[in-house]
Every structure is written in C-alpha cells, then in structure tokens.
Amino acid sequence: MxxxxxxxxxxxxxxxxxxxxxxxxxxxxxxxxxxxxxxxxxxxxxxxSAIAQNLATSTTNTIGLILPDITNPYFPALARGIEDAAHRLGYGLFICNTDNDFATEQEYIQKMVHQRVVGIILISSVLKEKNVKDMQQLNIPFVLCDRLLVDSPFDSVTIDNYKAAYEAVLHFIGQGHKDIVHLAGPPNVHSAIERRQAYIDAMRAHQLPPVVANGSFNYDAGYHAMEELLQHMTPTAVFAANDLVALGAMSAIFKKGLRIPEDISVVGCDDILFAQMSYPKLSTISVPAYQIGEKAVELLIDRCKGVNDGETRNIILSHTFIQRES
Amino acid sequence: MxxxxxxxxxxxxxxxxxxxxxxxxxxxxxxxxxxxxxxxxxxxxxxxSAIAQNLATSTTNTIGLILPDITNPYFPALARGIEDAAHRLGYGLFICNTDNDFATEQEYIQKMVHQRVVGIILISSVLKEKNVKDMQQLNIPFVLCDRLLVDSPFDSVTIDNYKAAYEAVLHFIGQGHKDIVHLAGPPNVHSAIERRQAYIDAMRAHQLPPVVANGSFNYDAGYHAMEELLQHMTPTAVFAANDLVALGAMSAIFKKGLRIPEDISVVGCDDILFAQMSYPKLSTISVPAYQIGEKAVELLIDRCKGVNDGETRNIILSHTFIQRES
DNA sequence: TTTTAGTGTGAAACCGGTTTCTCAGGAGTT
DNA sequence: AACTCCTGAGAAACCGGTTTCACACTAAAA
Known part of the structure; x- marks a missing residue:
C-alpha cells in the first residue's frame, strides 16, 4: 500500500x-x-518510515514531556518553549498530563521508556528523593523543571524562587507597607515552600509579623483564603504564591467592597497570560516559562548527545518584577 | 545495554x-x-521496544495533534480532552503548534506521516478546500475540530457557532438592549465568520442596526476595537467573538470610566478558564472544548480501526449560555 | 603495461520484535 | 497397539530501514 x-x-x-x-x-x-x-x-x-529508521539506528527523534496539567495557565508557555526548541533541533514531542498523581507519573515514565524517547522533561511536585534511584536505573536522561530535588543527579532549570519572593516582599516594604500577608501555595511543592520561606524571612528581617494563609495553587484557594482573612483583618498588601491565587484574592477583595490598589495592593507570581488581562492588571514576578522550556530541551539534548557527560547542570534563569496596576 | x-x-x-x-x-x-x-x-x-513492536505490527499507538498555539487559552482544555481520551484508549500523543502558518502546518503533517501516527487531529484555520486532495492522498485519517471545510471528506467535531451566537444576541435583545455591537474575529476563520453572520442576522431580524468592528481573536484586538468604538458611541451591550476579545473590551470600557454591567453588558464566547476569574466574571457562551477533544479522538480511532468506513461524521456538540456578572 | 589507490554500488547482516508454519509429544479413540 | 487430534513451543520469515563489507571499475602512479 x-x-x-x-x-x-x-x-x-x-x-x-x-x-x-x-x-x-x-x-x-x-x-x-x-x-x-x-x-x-x-x-x-x-x-x-521513521519507525524502521528508529529501529535500524537504535534511536528516536522524540522527547517526552510529563507535566501536571496543560490546563493550568502556567504550563502552556512552558510547553510551547519546549515544543519550539524541540522542533528546532529536529525532535518531536510526546506529551502527558499527570494531575500531580504519583502513580500516573510513574506510569507515564514507563510509557515513555517503552516508546524509547531519547529523554524526558519532567515537571513534578510529587517526586521524592527516594524515587531517584529507580529513575536512574531507567538509564534515560531526565531534566527537571522547577527543581524540586536538592542534589539530585538530574539536570534542572528553574528560577530562584526564594530570591524572587524576597524581592517582592521587599518591594512592598519599600513602599511603606506593614500589614503584608502571604497566601501560600501547597505545602509540598518546592517553589511554594521557597516563596513562603522567603516571605517569612523578609518580614522577620524587618521586624514585621508574618501572616500566612495556607492554600493551594488555584483561584478558588486564593479567593477563599482571602475572604477568610478579611474577616479578621484588613492588610494593605497581599503577596500571593502565584497569579491564580492572586486573581482569586483580588476577586475576594472586590467582593468585600475594597479597592485595588488603593486599599490593598496585590502581587502574584508567574506572570501568566491573564496577569496582564485582569482588571486591574496584576503586578507580578515574571517567571520566564518559555525560556525555561527552551533551556530544558537544550540540556536534555546535550545530555542525549553526550555533549555533557559530566556533572549535573542546574540552571537558574532570572526573573523580573513587573509592576502593573495592582 | x-x-x-x-x-x-x-x-x-x-x-x-x-x-x-x-x-x-x-x-x-x-x-x-x-x-x-x-x-x-x-x-x-x-x-x-515499542519501535520494534510497531515495525513488526506495521502500526503505531500514537496519534498526532496539530493546533495553532497551545498558549491560546482556548486550546489547553481541548488538548487535555484529546490527551485524556487518547491515553484512555491506549494511544500516545504527538503535538505540534502551527501559529496558523500554512507552510508550518503542512510541514508538521508530513512529519506526522513520517512518524507513522495512526491519525491526525487537525485544528486549522488556514486549511483550504483545495488542500483536501493532497491530504487525502496521504491516506491517513484526519479529524477536524471546529470544522472549517464544508462538505469535506473528513470527520469533524464542532459546535453550532451560528446558533450559539444568535442566541447570545437574542439574550441581549430579550433584556431590552438596542445598541448592541459586535467585536468580530478574524475574517478568514470559520467560527468567527459564523458568529459574525449570526449577529448580523439576529439584529436585522429585530430591525436593529448591526455595528461590527473587525478584529482578531486576541485581547489587544478587543481592547483597541472597543476603545475606538467608544470614541464614536456608547453601546449598552457588546457581543465579542471570543472571551479574549471580550476581556480586552472590558478593559477598554473600564479605562473609559464606564461600569460593567451597569453601563455596558459584555458577552464573550468559549468560556476559557479566565472567564470565571475576571472581574466582573464574564458572561459567555460555553464551548465544550474538553468534550470536543474527547469526541475527536473517538472519531479518529473509529476511523483507524475501520469501525466507521462509511460516510464522514460531522459531530455537533451543544453549547451553553452562561450568565455571570458582565 | 602493471600496480596501487580510490570510488561508487550491491549483497547481506542487523535492529527487536511478531507471526506463520512446522513438528514433537501426550491424550483420547477404536 | 495403531491412529488421529490437540496443544504448546521453536525455527524462520518478515516488518523497513541502516550499515558493514566486499568488489568491480576507473584513474593515477610507477
């Protein structure tokens, strides 16, 4: 045929x-x-037939991407960066969503090994140190985005979440804010932990009492945490663990009849697309998701080609504080 | 090894x-x-090795997804629906972004054929009737989402854009609105054309003068079109071609010092994630993107397995009008 | 003119599985 | 005891390419 x-x-x-x-x-x-x-x-x-070629050459031109949920607004830019870089270098892209479920993640890793992808870009918040050995036995290059494992043997690319968050709090303090609260992310996610710790440290360093509301990385969590908070106090500034949370918080603030930024200032993190579309436009820490994706592919391909057989590379890309209207 | x-x-x-x-x-x-x-x-x-298995069985367990841009908030839900359904049925997913560029699209189609995917889900607004023959010669099943070709030989799944838009306008009219404007999408995109025509027809049917501003499917286009419009007139209702445009329009309305919905009501289309996060929350036509994705996979797999060798199936999923705060 | 080196081409092995086909051996019949 | 029928397992062909190796042929050197 x-x-x-x-x-x-x-x-x-x-x-x-x-x-x-x-x-x-x-x-x-x-x-x-x-x-x-x-x-x-x-x-x-x-x-x-690429299949036959792959079999004959014992290699594929495919990389795997495993991420929590493409529907989460932080990830499309990341995925796009990965895809563009991959295609530019002649690779195709296999993609999977894990919903942060550990079993699903492991299953998809297996599936990718089965497919003989040359390497895997893994974005995970459920991965633990103890899984590292198993992954190494797979004998396939991994690159982690938003590094969550300290001293892991895998290459990674991320930003300095601690520093970014610290600066954001400093920004508030510099403006004279004293009642600054933090709406934290999930307690088991690396980036959320760092941001939270930075907030606490920055507050303490200025003799200000930290107030943190625990939560999750989504809009509803931000809304409810803020709504709850407003029943007890009225801060002048809110530092949210990410933009989704910030957006939820803004909604709760409006609901309460308060103004942004006149009554309360809000700063988020990630700079997702909607940060610039909200009303008022959200001030935030811009995380270069697209570039993180590109860089991750570079690391991965280097590793595959043996360009870098040596020590693991942990790339830290720079963030930017973006002052908008909130 | x-x-x-x-x-x-x-x-x-x-x-x-x-x-x-x-x-x-x-x-x-x-x-x-x-x-x-x-x-x-x-x-x-x-x-x-899946490679060897694929070669031996002369088939893969991979389907291809070609879409304009995963970064556009309409697509993640669609992609997620596709991915979930694909994995559920035992297939992997290859993904590509075309940026609506015809050459890129053709290139990726070739790439997927090269990879021997069993079928391709194509979301395109640049495809023309004259390309159909070439695609048929590839002898690989295609499923189109948001059908853009009339009487094409390919299966498709979409919603009734005309009806949805008509209803939205009727909704406004039912509320007593008379000055209803339409911020249209790109003039070459099927769904945009239908929505625009429905608006015009609905207005005419009620002896109201249609006012349409041409544009594109993004936030900036909505913002500028609305800003421009507000210099000449102050409508009481805006029907935007999609949510991004609606959000842009809302921003321009606020900028002008007007209130939503007190002064101007706004309705979008798609029900992207941020429609429910904006302030005020955007009323919109909900397009079941996730389900469209799932259905597309079903059609594709049926076609691959020869379950449906017969006539082409053009599935139309139902939309819902969602009244929120705008 | 013979030798040597170099070049382009084909035959065949190989990649890692699946599948057909053959056959040995045991169970059931007569 | 001889025959048929099953069953389970191995040998070998096959999927569609790449790559090694051998070799015929040509051109340059002696």
Missing amino acids: KPNIVDVASHAGVSKATVSRVINHNPKVNPEIRERVLAAIQELGYQP | KPNIVDVASHAGVSKATVSRVINHNPKVNPEIRERVLAAIQELGYQP
Whole structure:
C-alpha cells in the first residue's frame, strides 16, 4: 500500500542501500543516480518510515514531556518553549498530563521508556528523593523543571524562587507597607515552600509579623483564603504564591467592597497570560516559562548527545518584577 | 545495554517467540513457562521496544495533534480532552503548534506521516478546500475540530457557532438592549465568520442596526476595537467573538470610566478558564472544548480501526449560555 | 603495461520484535 | 497397539530501514 524502500529501489533500478544513501544525503552517490532515485521517490510519493529508521539506528527523534496539567495557565508557555526548541533541533514531542498523581507519573515514565524517547522533561511536585534511584536505573536522561530535588543527579532549570519572593516582599516594604500577608501555595511543592520561606524571612528581617494563609495553587484557594482573612483583618498588601491565587484574592477583595490598589495592593507570581488581562492588571514576578522550556530541551539534548557527560547542570534563569496596576 | 527479547529468552531458557507470546498475553503458553519468562523479565528489567513492536505490527499507538498555539487559552482544555481520551484508549500523543502558518502546518503533517501516527487531529484555520486532495492522498485519517471545510471528506467535531451566537444576541435583545455591537474575529476563520453572520442576522431580524468592528481573536484586538468604538458611541451591550476579545473590551470600557454591567453588558464566547476569574466574571457562551477533544479522538480511532468506513461524521456538540456578572 | 589507490554500488547482516508454519509429544479413540 | 487430534513451543520469515563489507571499475602512479 504505502511504498517502501524496496519499491523505490526497484523503480529506480538500484539497490535499497543506495536509496538509503540518497535519503540520508550521503555525499558519495553519483549525481545522476541520485536524480533517478529522487525522481522515483517523487513518483511513488515515498516517505521513509521513521519507525524502521528508529529501529535500524537504535534511536528516536522524540522527547517526552510529563507535566501536571496543560490546563493550568502556567504550563502552556512552558510547553510551547519546549515544543519550539524541540522542533528546532529536529525532535518531536510526546506529551502527558499527570494531575500531580504519583502513580500516573510513574506510569507515564514507563510509557515513555517503552516508546524509547531519547529523554524526558519532567515537571513534578510529587517526586521524592527516594524515587531517584529507580529513575536512574531507567538509564534515560531526565531534566527537571522547577527543581524540586536538592542534589539530585538530574539536570534542572528553574528560577530562584526564594530570591524572587524576597524581592517582592521587599518591594512592598519599600513602599511603606506593614500589614503584608502571604497566601501560600501547597505545602509540598518546592517553589511554594521557597516563596513562603522567603516571605517569612523578609518580614522577620524587618521586624514585621508574618501572616500566612495556607492554600493551594488555584483561584478558588486564593479567593477563599482571602475572604477568610478579611474577616479578621484588613492588610494593605497581599503577596500571593502565584497569579491564580492572586486573581482569586483580588476577586475576594472586590467582593468585600475594597479597592485595588488603593486599599490593598496585590502581587502574584508567574506572570501568566491573564496577569496582564485582569482588571486591574496584576503586578507580578515574571517567571520566564518559555525560556525555561527552551533551556530544558537544550540540556536534555546535550545530555542525549553526550555533549555533557559530566556533572549535573542546574540552571537558574532570572526573573523580573513587573509592576502593573495592582 | 538495554536487554532485548533474546536476552530474556535465553535467560528463561525459551525461544523469543515464547517471550513474545507472554508479553502479548497469548493464552496458550504453559503457566509454568509463563512464570519463568515473567521472572526473567523482572530480573532483567526488560521492557519491549515499542519501535520494534510497531515495525513488526506495521502500526503505531500514537496519534498526532496539530493546533495553532497551545498558549491560546482556548486550546489547553481541548488538548487535555484529546490527551485524556487518547491515553484512555491506549494511544500516545504527538503535538505540534502551527501559529496558523500554512507552510508550518503542512510541514508538521508530513512529519506526522513520517512518524507513522495512526491519525491526525487537525485544528486549522488556514486549511483550504483545495488542500483536501493532497491530504487525502496521504491516506491517513484526519479529524477536524471546529470544522472549517464544508462538505469535506473528513470527520469533524464542532459546535453550532451560528446558533450559539444568535442566541447570545437574542439574550441581549430579550433584556431590552438596542445598541448592541459586535467585536468580530478574524475574517478568514470559520467560527468567527459564523458568529459574525449570526449577529448580523439576529439584529436585522429585530430591525436593529448591526455595528461590527473587525478584529482578531486576541485581547489587544478587543481592547483597541472597543476603545475606538467608544470614541464614536456608547453601546449598552457588546457581543465579542471570543472571551479574549471580550476581556480586552472590558478593559477598554473600564479605562473609559464606564461600569460593567451597569453601563455596558459584555458577552464573550468559549468560556476559557479566565472567564470565571475576571472581574466582573464574564458572561459567555460555553464551548465544550474538553468534550470536543474527547469526541475527536473517538472519531479518529473509529476511523483507524475501520469501525466507521462509511460516510464522514460531522459531530455537533451543544453549547451553553452562561450568565455571570458582565 | 602493471600496480596501487580510490570510488561508487550491491549483497547481506542487523535492529527487536511478531507471526506463520512446522513438528514433537501426550491424550483420547477404536 | 495403531491412529488421529490437540496443544504448546521453536525455527524462520518478515516488518523497513541502516550499515558493514566486499568488489568491480576507473584513474593515477610507477
């Protein structure tokens, strides 16, 4: 049905080895014969099977991406950065959503190994130190985004969450705010922990009492935490663990009849697309998600090609504080 | 390095045919031998190569998804629906972003054919009737989301954009609005065209003068179109081509010092995640993106398995009008 | 003219599985 | 005891490419 390399070969009157050489741009084939082969390929509408090529070369041109949920507004930019970089380097992209479920994550890692992807970019908050050994036994390169394991043997790329959060709090303090609260993220997620700790440290360093509301990385959590908080006190500034939480908080603030930023200032983190579309536009810490994705692919491919056999690389990209209207 | 089927076979003292049978749960292998093979698999940490399996069976368990831009908030839900359904049915997902560029789209289609995906889910606004023949020659199943080709030979799944938009306008009219404007989407995108036409028809049917501002499917376009419009007139209702445009319009309305919905009501379309996070929460037409994705996969797999060799199926999923605060 | 080196091409092995086909051996019949 | 029928397992062909290796042929050197 679909023509294969032998069809092309006999159609052009050559051996399949020669056709293979033409396909792979091997320079040492007679130009005249090359033309004949190319013509045959054209006529038959032949396209080599990547499957067969992969089997023969014992490698694929595919990388795997495992992330919590593409529906979470932080991830599309990351995914896009990964995809663009991957395609630019000649790789395809396999994708999976784990919903932060450990079993699902392990299952998908297996699935990718099965598919023989050359490497995996893993964004996980459920991974634990004790899983590292198992993963290493898989003998496949991993790159972690938003590093969650300290001293892990895997390459990673992230931002300095502690520093970013510290600066954000400093920004508030610099403006004269004293009642600054923090709406924290999930207590088991690395980036959330760092941001929370930075907030506490910054407050203490200025003799201000830290007030943190525990929560999750989503809108509803932000809304409810803020609503709850407003029953007891009225802070002048809110530092949210991420933009979704900030947006939820803003909604609760409005609901209470307060103004932003006149009564309460709000700062989020991530700079998701909607940070610039909200009303008022959300001030936030811009996390270069797209670039993190690009960089992750670079690390991964280097690792696959053996460019970097040495020590693990933990890249830290720089964030930016973006002052908008909130 | 990685063990292969022969390693397992000799380790278990059987032939590779038997190992293959065990892997594929072929019922006719002696339980005792099966155990031996499974033990060998365990010990060696063997996992069959999907590549080799694919080559041997001349099929893959991978489907391709080609979409404009995962960064556009409409698509993550769609993609997620596709991914969930695909994995549920045992398929992996290959993904590509085209940025609505025709050449890129064609390139990726080729790439997917090269990868031997079993079928392609294509979300495109640049596809033209004249490309259909070429695509058919590829001899690979396609499913289109948001059908853009009339009478195409491809399966598709979409919503009734015309009806949805008509109802939205009717909703405004029912509330007594007379000055209703439409912020249209790109003039070459099928869904945008239908929504626009429905608006015009609905207005005319009620002897109201249609006012449409041309635009694009993004926030800035909505903002600028609305800003421009407000210099000439002050409508009481705005029907935007999608939520992004609606959000942009809302921002321009606020900027002008007007209130929503007291002065101007706004309705969008798609019900992206942020429609429920904006302030005020955006009223919109809910497009079941997740379900569209799921359904697309079903159609595709049916087609691949030959369950449906017959006529093309054009599924129309139902939308819902969601009244929120705008 | 013979030798040597170099070049382009084909035959065949190989990648790691699946599947057909063959056959040995045991159970059931007559 | 001889025959047929099953059953389970192995040998070998196959999927569609790549790559090694051998070799025929040409061109340059002696």
